[in-house]
Amino acid sequence: MARTLITAPSGARRGETVTLRVLLQHPMESGYRVGADGRLLPRDIVRRFSCSWNGERVVAVELFPAIAANPYLEFSALALDSGTLDFVWEGDHGFQHREQRTISVT
Amino acid sequence: MKRRALILAASVVLLPPARATPEAMAAAIRSFTEGAPLREGKVQLDVAPLVDNGNTVPVTISVPGAPAAEVAALALFNERNPQSDVLRVDFGPRAATRSVSTRIRLATSQQLVAVARLGDGSCWAQRVEVVVTLAACIE
Numbered sequence: 001m002a003r004t005l006i007t008a009p010s011g012a013r014r015g016e017t018v019t020l021r022v023l024l025q026h027p028m029e030s031g032y033r034v035g036a037d038g039r040l041l042p043r044d045i046v047r048r049f050s051c052s053w054n055g056e057r058v059v060a061v062e063l064f065p066a067i068a069a070n071p072y073l074e075f076s077a078l079a080l081d082s083g084t085l086d087f088v089w090e091g092d093h094g095f096q097h098r099e100q101r102t103i104s105v106t
Numbered sequence: 107m108k109r110r111a112l113i114l115a116a117s118v119v120l121l122p123p124a125r126a127t128p129e130a131m132a133a134a135i136r137s138f139t140e141g142a143p144l145r146e147g148k149v150q151l152d153v154a155p156l157v158d159n160g161n162t163v164p165v166t167i168s169v170p171g172a173p174a175a176e177v178a179a180l181a182l183f184n185e186r187n188p189q190s191d192v193l194r195v196d197f198g199p200r201a202a203t204r205s206v207s208t209r210i211r212l213a214t215s216q217q218l219v220a221v222a223r224l225g226d227g228s229c230w231a232q233r234v235e236v237v238v239t240l241a242a243c244i245e
């Protein structure tokens with residue numbers, strides 16, 4: 001399991017803009033680097049990230065090898081109702097990681 | 107009249123584009139814009155003009171000019187990394203401000219292009235030249 005760091009508030013007022021920051025521990029091996037044995041290191045990147053709020057999409061992001069190791073993203077969501085935030089990462093070699101946060105909107 | 111038209115046409119064809127963007131980046135941008143003409147403005151790309159470490163370069167793309175609901179997607183492209191694509195972001199109905207921040211790799215000093223696709227299909231770009239002191243180990 002990959003480690004993640006997610007900054008999301010536990011509560012918000014209705015209609016408020018909520019800033020979300022997510023960081024995933026991942027090497028993002030680009031597939032263009034040469035290893036100690038002189039051979040190309042195989043690519044291992046996170047290709048997709050998505051965030052949804054109660055099943056409704058906030059953002060869907062496509063990542064490429066030019067994203068730095070431990071991919072970090074900052075974006076914002078509109079607080080309309082209480083519920084769960086879903087964070088999903090998908091990558092090479094069947095990599096998949098999912099995190100959830102609950103948020104109460106008053 | 108005929109000759110004038112010919113000279114005009116020749117000058118359009120022969121003059122090099124304002125910026126010599128490599129073909130790969132132009133192709134990547136075309137695949138994102140889906141053929142819509144690219145205009146300058148609206149989108150804003152924040153990145154340090156002088157980058158000390160190319161392995162992790164903070165960037166922010168935002169669209170301060172347009173109402174949030176009008177922006178469908180944002181993307182970032184580079185000129186001289188092995189791959190032209192950096193990031194593509196699609197906004198859903200729950201997104202608030204149309205801005206995204208991340209950290210990228212830069213292989214060398216080059217041009218970055220941020221592109222915003224609005225709901226009406228029009229595409230807007232901002233180009234930024236960055237100087238990289240320590241290059242990322244090839245992406």
